[in-house]
Amino acid sequence: MTRYRKYSRFQLLVSLSALVAASVLLLIPATRTAYLAGFGILGLLGVGEILFNRKGSPLEDERDEAIQRKATTAGFTMLWLGLVGWSLLALFVFSSNGTVPIGVVKPLVPLVWCLMTLTQATWALVLDGRSV
Amino acid sequence: MGRKAELGNHLKLQRFLNGNMTQEDLAHRVGVTRQTIISLEGGRYTPSLILAIRLARIFGMPVEELFILEE
Numbered sequence: 001m002t003r004y005r006k007y008s009r010f011q012l013l014v015s016l017s018a019l020v021a022a023s024v025l026l027l028i029p030a031t032r033t034a035y036l037a038g039f040g041i042l043g044l045l046g047v048g049e050i051l052f053n054r055k056g057s058p059l060e061d062e063r064d065e066a067i068q069r070k071a072t073t074a075g076f077t078m079l080w081l082g083l084v085g086w087s088l089l090a091l092f093v094f095s096s097n098g099t100v101p102i103g104v105v106k107p108l109v110p111l112v113w114c115l116m117t118l119t120q121a122t123w124a125l126v127l128d129g130r131s132v
Numbered sequence: 133m134g135r136k137a138e139l140g141n142h143l144k145l146q147r148f149l150n151g152n153m154t155q156e157d158l159a160h161r162v163g164v165t166r167q168t169i170i171s172l173e174g175g176r177y178t179p180s181l182i183l184a185i186r187l188a189r190i191f192g193m194p195v196e197e198l199f200i201l202e203e
Contacts, residue, residue: 002167061164063171072198128167130176 004064005128007052008071011121014044015114022110039110045117067127075120082112139201140200144173146191 022038027030058098086108090100147153162183171177172187174190179187179199188195 002165004165005167061168062163062183063168063177066177 002064004067005125007048008124008128009021009123010048010052011045011117012032012125014041014048014058015117015121018110019114019118022107036107036110039107039114042110042113042117064128065126070122070127071120073117074123075116078117078119079112082115083108086112136203137203138175139178140202141172142173142198143169143187145189146193146198150191158190161190165194 018039018041020038021041022035024040026035031037090104094100094104143158147155147158149163155166155173159166159169163186164183168177168179172179184199188198191198
């Protein structure tokens with residue numbers, strides 16, 4: 001297994017863990033108000049390249065970069081769909097009030113970030129599996 | 133309208149003719165992963181011009197002899 005594939009799996013694992021942690025915190029009454037802390041796990045994405053970087057051989061070669069470009073495009077597509085979708089949903093649900101509750105807006109950034117990373121990592125693994 | 137073209141190659145044959153070079157060896161010499169060599173040999177990945185030239189240099193032959201444009 002290439003290190004790039006391992007890195008993509010790591011990204012997938014971190015994003016899923018963040019979603020699960022936030023969901024668990026949301027379900028427990030005592031931690032409900034602090035559920036956004038679960039998304040703190042996303043910070044691990046920042047150390048991914050350090051963890052998988054090894055001297056001597058490249059983490060990514062040109063084929064991996066081609067996959068990464070396609071996967072990033074898919075990730076950003078999901079990011080924008082998530083942002084627009086969430087905004088439209090908020091508009092339809094709360095338009096009669098004239099305001100959107102802050103509780104609806106707060107999870108938007110970490111959720112959309114999770115969605116983007118999940119899509120990007122999944123698509124990278126799919127393309128790598130197809131040997132693009 | 134552009135014509136659809138595929139790029140074939142003699143990588144596997146050349147590896148065999150050059151002392152049965154392994155995919156790992158070749159990958160290391162041109163600075164890519166073994167997976168990329170596998171994809172190249174399977175015709176599933178088109179290399180950059182730089183990689184194509186590096187590969188041709190390893191086998192001491194012109195690029196157009198190592199890679200064949202199939203139209």
